[in-house]
Amino acid sequence: MERLRFATVGSVDDGKSTLIGRLLFDSKSIFEDQLEHIEAVSKRRGTDYVDLSLLTDGLRAEREQGITIDVAYRYFATPKRNFIIADCPGHIQYTRNMITGASNVDLAIVLVDARTGIVEQTRRHSLLASLLGVPHLVICVNKMDLVDWSPGVFNRIRDEFEEFAARLSLRDVTFLPISALQGDNVVSRSPNLTWFEGPTLLHHLENVYTASDDNRVDARFPVQYVIRPQRAEHHDYRGYAGRVAGGVFRVGDDIMVLPSGLTTTVTGIDSPNGPLIQAEPNDAATLLLADDLSIARGDMICRPNNRPRQAQSLEAMLCWMDDAAPLQPDRIYSIKHTTKVTRAKVTKVLYRLNISTLHREIEARDLAFNEIGRVELHTTAPLFYDDYHVNRSTGSFILVDEHTGQTCAAGMLLSPRT
Amino acid sequence: MQSALRGLVDESVTIIREVAAEFERPVMLFSGGKDSVVMLHLAARAFAPARVPFPVMHIDTGHNFPEVIEFRDRAVADLDVRLIVGSVQASIDAGRMPDATGPRASRNPLQTITLLDSIAEHKFDAVFGGARRDEERARAKERVYSFRDSFGQWDPKTQRPELWGIYNGRHQPGEHFRIFPLSNWTELDIWRFVEEYDIPLPSIYFAHQRRVFRRDGMWMAESPFLSADADEPVVEQTVRFRTVGDATCTAAIESTASTLTQIIAETAAARVTERGATRADDRISEAGMEDRKKTGYF
Numbered sequence: 001m002e003r004l005r006f007a008t009v010g011s012v013d014d015g016k017s018t019l020i021g022r023l024l025f026d027s028k029s030i031f032e033d034q035l036e037h038i039e040a041v042s043k044r045r046g047t048d049y050v051d052l053s054l055l056t057d058g059l060r061a062e063r064e065q066g067i068t069i070d071v072a073y074r075y076f077a078t079p080k081r082n083f084i085i086a087d088c089p090g091h092i093q094y095t096r097n098m099i100t101g102a103s104n105v106d107l108a109i110v111l112v113d114a115r116t117g118i119v120e121q122t123r124r125h126s127l128l129a130s131l132l133g134v135p136h137l138v139i140c141v142n143k144m145d146l147v148d149w150s151p152g153v154f155n156r157i158r159d160e161f162e163e164f165a166a167r168l169s170l171r172d173v174t175f176l177p178i179s180a181l182q183g184d185n186v187v188s189r190s191p192n193l194t195w196f197e198g199p200t201l202l203h204h205l206e207n208v209y210t211a212s213d214d215n216r217v218d219a220r221f222p223v224q225y226v227i228r229p230q231r232a233e234h235h236d237y238r239g240y241a242g243r244v245a246g247g248v249f250r251v252g253d254d255i256m257v258l259p260s261g262l263t264t265t266v267t268g269i270d271s272p273n274g275p276l277i278q279a280e281p282n283d284a285a286t287l288l289l290a291d292d293l294s295i296a297r298g299d300m301i302c303r304p305n306n307r308p309r310q311a312q313s314l315e316a317m318l319c320w321m322d323d324a325a326p327l328q329p330d331r332i333y334s335i336k337h338t339t340k341v342t343r344a345k346v347t348k349v350l351y352r353l354n355i356s357t358l359h360r361e362i363e364a365r366d367l368a369f370n371e372i373g374r375v376e377l378h379t380t381a382p383l384f385y386d387d388y389h390v391n392r393s394t395g396s397f398i399l400v401d402e403h404t405g406q407t408c409a410a411g412m413l414l415s416p417r418t
Numbered sequence: 419m420q421s422a423l424r425g426l427v428d429e430s431v432t433i434i435r436e437v438a439a440e441f442e443r444p445v446m447l448f449s450g451g452k453d454s455v456v457m458l459h460l461a462a463r464a465f466a467p468a469r470v471p472f473p474v475m476h477i478d479t480g481h482n483f484p485e486v487i488e489f490r491d492r493a494v495a496d497l498d499v500r501l502i503v504g505s506v507q508a509s510i511d512a513g514r515m516p517d518a519t520g521p522r523a524s525r526n527p528l529q530t531i532t533l534l535d536s537i538a539e540h541k542f543d544a545v546f547g548g549a550r551r552d553e554e555r556a557r558a559k560e561r562v563y564s565f566r567d568s569f570g571q572w573d574p575k576t577q578r579p580e581l582w583g584i585y586n587g588r589h590q591p592g593e594h595f596r597i598f599p600l601s602n603w604t605e606l607d608i609w610r611f612v613e614e615y616d617i618p619l620p621s622i623y624f625a626h627q628r629r630v631f632r633r634d635g636m637w638m639a640e641s642p643f644l645s646a647d648a649d650e651p652v653v654e655q656t657v658r659f660r661t662v663g664d665a666t667c668t669a670a671i672e673s674t675a676s677t678l679t680q681i682i683a684e685t686a687a688a689r690v691t692e693r694g695a696t697r698a699d700d701r702i703s704e705a706g707m708e709d710r711k712k713t714g715y716f
């Protein structure tokens with residue numbers, strides 16, 4: 001059975017946590033003790049209905065403040081698919097937690113309150129989903145019960161979003177009217193929304209086509225770990241373990257190792273699931289090679305006729321996530337890209353992106369907490385990378401503050417503008 | 419396209435290898451419970467045909483089910499890994515804390531002290547735990563690489579961002595990380611893996627006859643560490659365990675499921691979570707697990 005990872009994003013109080021509660025509840029994925037627990041807590045607080053958001057807002061501070069602070073992960077399955085949900089916080093100060101939840105999903109649900117329509121956080125989160133390359137977006141116009149189930153309101157919000165989204169690079173956007181509170185058009189069709197001809201949310205989640213989202217063309221294998229059993233019976237075994245970051249590796253393939261540029265042939269592929277004839281994107285694999293080359297963690301295995309870019313001077317979109325200090329150009333950070341750790345400094349901020357207007361502010365010199373911009377950076381060792389749009393694994397990196405250890409930025413590599 | 423179970427296996431194996439590559443002194447917690455058994459088997463597969471390049475550690479309350487301790491010792495021998503035992507009894511004897519006393523005494527919370535002392539003693543910088551996010555609402559919030567300060571504390575409000583499966587394990591001496599390779603597994607995934615990959619488990623997970631008594635709505639097993647009160651009649655029941663922990667706070671469930679197929683069917687149809695059905699320690703308060711984790715619990 002297939003697995004779909006999705007995140008719920010959007011502004012505070014637009015109904016993300018309630019929607020997840022509703023999905024779990026209506027798909028019978030809530031256990032009795034969990035339900036008893038949230039019923040008891042709801043009652044203790046004097047809420048006159050069962051507050052489904054308590055299913056994901058599990059931290060003390062979240063319940064005290066009635067908000068989502070960090071991502072909660074929930075799991076459910078229907079006969080068609082397995083789902084991993086990341087319920088993301090809506091507040092601007094928790095944007096880095098939203099990015100954490102949305103960075104590796106197949107689909108993002110953007111909740112919009114039908115009464116208020118598109119707000120700043122709707123734009124910010126949609127922009128982030130676009131930058132993060134989330135393949136599928138669903139705009140759920142929620143709380144339709146509070147606008148008399150009006151098709152006019154739904155259409156107006158859809159038009160407004162489409163106008164904004166025209167300037168983003170979103171591949172697949174679907175619009176759905178729902179009411180998370182009562183479950184209208186979430187798992188089952190709603191008598192209140194007979195004018196709507198599209199699918200229910202769950203139907204869409206079960207059927208959205210994701211098979212072509214992986215890059216199966218450009219073979220990339222960042223070496224993670226070298227397996228050399230120091231035991232007599234496997235004396236000559238030397239395997240290069242990692243996870244396929246793109247393309248397909250087959251026994252018999254000619255491969256090239258970077259940075260050395262040496263070439264050899266794949267003689268076997270081991271995996272935690274036994275030997276393989278071919279390893280595909282996301283497979284954990286151990287490559288066995290014909291020649292005894294010097295290969296270490298951080299090296300990149302590819303095909304001789306299809307190599308990643310190689311550079312020390314790079315361009316990237318950077319999301320600054322450190323609340324303690326802004327990005328300081330020329331300061332040295334630790335950079336982690338695939339399995340390689342080296343050092344980097346940002347040599348120039350090319351522009352800061354205004355999140356509401358999408359205007360490029362070229363006068364910017366730094367990036368503060370939660371700001372996004374395009375930068376030039378320089379690394380102490382070359383990176384072997386692809387454009388983020390082409391490959392999310394070989395196109396992404398993080399910057400780490402060498403003193404505090406904080407993960408201070410998420411970066412998406414782009415081909416330099418010429 | 420990967421099957422969901424295979425996707426989980428490959429994700430976990432990748433996390434385990436990453437830690438082995440980046441940390442100086444990792445250790446894997448191993449109790450003999452199903453999650454830690456699955457985690458250890460994944461570690462074996464991550465490095466095969468080489469040995470697992472780190473030891474395993476059991477934090478032993480001394481209040482065990484004997485079947486589980488026998489299983490633990492057999493498993494580490496079969497997989498050829500080194501076992502370290504952190505003993506709660508030894509911590510008590512050394513005066514690190516008083517033993518739990520009183521009518522409902524359990525050593526479960528005392529494990530934290532022994533765990534943190536053992537981590538400090540061996541200078542472990544990465545400690546693998548078998549916790550899953552579907553188990554409990556505080557765990558649902560935790561990162562795969564979960565930072566612990568020099569007091570072993572988790573701060574849920576300042577977790578580091580964690581993107582794309584690029585993990586940041588940077589820390590100062592004295593700080594460490596808890597690593598949760600099974601974060602995205604559910605109870606059902608664990609059982610499906612056990613079946614598909616033919617993983618041995620302690621016998622108490624399968625239906626058997628046992629002397630039990632009813633307490634707080636759960637079936638507690640009679641043992642040298644736990645006896646029934648006068649108003650708690652002891653009966654012989656067909657039961658099995660859904661989770662395995664300290665014998666004083668882990669309950670059995672009524673079940674006749676004695677094969678993996680039956681257990682999987684039973685798990686798929688279960689209407690109560692595994693912790694809700696079997697753990698006395700989780701009933702303490704609305705945020706029992708969060709509070710324990712903040713002070714360094716598993």
Ligand SMILES: Nc1nc2c(ncn2[C@@H]2O[C@H](COP(=O)(O)OP(=O)(O)O)[C@@H](O)[C@H]2O)c(=O)[nH]1
Nearest residue numbers: 012013014015016017018053142143179180181
């Ligand atoms: N009337 C109505 N209220 C809703 C609906 N969905 C959510 N709410 C309410 O909106 C408030 C915020 O919901 P919550 O799920 O916490 O929002 P989040 O901040 O996006 O996670 C809560 O009081 C919900 O009960 C809906 O469809 N209709």
Ligand SMILES: [Mg+2]
Nearest residue numbers: 016017067068
């Ligand atoms: Mg919320």
